[in-house]
Amino acid sequence: xxxxxxxxxxxxxxxxxxxxxxxxxxxxxxxxxxxxxxYGGVVPELASxxxxxxxxxVVREALAQSATRLEDLSAIAVTVGPGLVGSLLVGLTxxxxxxxxxxxxxxxxxxxxGHIHAVVLEAKRAGTPVQYPALALVVSGGHTHLFEVRxxxxxxxxxxxxxxxxxxxxxxxxxxxxxxxxxxPVIDRLAPHGDPSAVRFTFAKMKGNALDFSFSGLKxxxxxxxxxxxxxxxxxxxxxxxxxxxxxxxxxxxxASPPRTLDLLASFQHAVIHELLTRAAACAQEIDAQTLIxxxxxxxxxxxxxxxxxxxxxxxxxxxxxxxSTDNAAMIAAAAFPKLxxxxxxxxxLTAQANLTLA
Numbered sequence: 399x400x401x402x403x404x405x406x407x408x409x410x411x412x413x414x415x416x417x418x419x420x421x422x423x424x425x426x427x428x429x430x431x432x433x434x435x436x437y438g439g440v441v442p443e444l445a446s447x448x449x450x451x452x453x454x455x456v457v458r459e460a461l462a463q464s465a466t467r468l469e470d471l472s473a474i475a476v477t478v479g480p481g482l483v484g485s486l487l488v489g490l491t492x493x494x495x496x497x498x499x500x501x502x503x504x505x506x507x508x509x510x511x512g513h514i515h516a517v518v519l520e521a522k523r524a525g526t527p528v529q530y531p532a533l534a535l536v537v538s539g540g541h542t543h544l545f546e547v548r549x550x551x552x553x554x555x556x557x558x559x560x561x562x563x564x565x566x567x568x569x570x571x572x573x574x575x576x577x578x579x580x581x582x583p584v585i586d587r588l589a590p591h592g593d594p595s596a597v598r599f600t601f602a603k604m605k606g607n608a609l610d611f612s613f614s615g616l617k618x619x620x621x622x623x624x625x626x627x628x629x630x631x632x633x634x635x636x637x638x639x640x641x642x643x644x645x646x647x648x649x650x651x652x653x654a655s656p657p658r659t660l661d662l663l664a665s666f667q668h669a670v671i672h673e674l675l676t677r678a679a680a681c682a683q684e685i686d687a688q689t690l691i692x693x694x695x696x697x698x699x700x701x702x703x704x705x706x707x708x709x710x711x712x713x714x715x716x717x718x719x720x721x722x723s724t725d726n727a728a729m730i731a732a733a734a735f736p737k738l739x740x741x742x743x744x745x746x747x748l749t750a751q752a753n754l755t756l757a
């Protein structure tokens with residue numbers, strides 16, 4: 399059985415064909431990084447326009463690369479939310495059109511559940527299926543959530559960010575310091591050159607649900623540190639570097655980063671990673687988790703991966719490969735297989751839900 403997945407929740411237009419829930423036959427992603435980079439973040443109106451340009455060729459390439467005809471498909475899976483509503487509508491409308499024109503069943507997928515299934519897919523393919531109950535830490539530019547995942551893919555929300563997502567905090571701190579968008583990969587490349595204990599950051603204790611996250615205070619603490627150390631000229635120089643060399647190599651950014659800045663970046667990244675893993679470990683203990691799933695764009699962070707391995711947790715910690723960590727359509731198709739087996743199909747009056755929740 400083959401499912402065509404379509405993903406357009408934010409700034410990447412993606413399509414993929416997955417066979418039998420574990421074989422990725424194709425995975426095509428059209429990135430909008432160049433479009434949004436000069437603005438320091440995603441511009442929703444521009445994102446929608448870029449999706450309109452890309453959706454048809456991306457889907458055609460995914461089908462061609464997998465040697466799949468539309469009549470070979472068992473279903474079409476599409477992200478219905480959460481995300482930018484204009485972006486979601488592009489992928490959803492195209493998926494509904496294909497479903498109607500070729501009488502192919504339509505399956506609606508939650509973007510966050512897709513991130514969880516990116517790990518499930520690769521674990522199954524490796525012959526080491528996820529053991530349940532599992533704890534899923536979904537961490538990206540738009541999400542920082544902790545879910546209990548039980549057999550049959552039943553979810554319970556255990557904790558979430560109350561303000562900025564972790565990936566959003568990375569991007570905002572990078573922008574504050576004069577680095578390009580997206581900032582997470584840049585900070586990850588520069589942080590190993592600094593001292594993670596040089597700047598001490600603390601997190602407020604959460605009232606109510608102690609398993610929730612908050613990253614806005616950390617972002618403000620970085621701003622106060624920058625102001626106290628008179629870094630305006632240095633930041634201006636890095637912004638000038640951005641304008642002169644939009645595709646500057648990491649070596650150029652390293653040369654433009656004095657030791658104190660590298661220490662700040664290392665300390666910031668260390669604080670975020672510590673917070674993520676501390677909350678995850680507490681949740682895992684609470685539900686007696688047999689597996690920890692870490693997925694989403696921030697799962698690409700090498701510091702997070704190294705820290706999770708070094709923690710020697712009493713259960714396996716599973717990360718997706720980098721290509722399935724950031725937004726992609728293979729994870730959307732993979733998440734659709736359990737629904738296909740249940741014949742849980744969507745109607746053509748399906749609408750995009752920008753604030754869709756998983757649990």
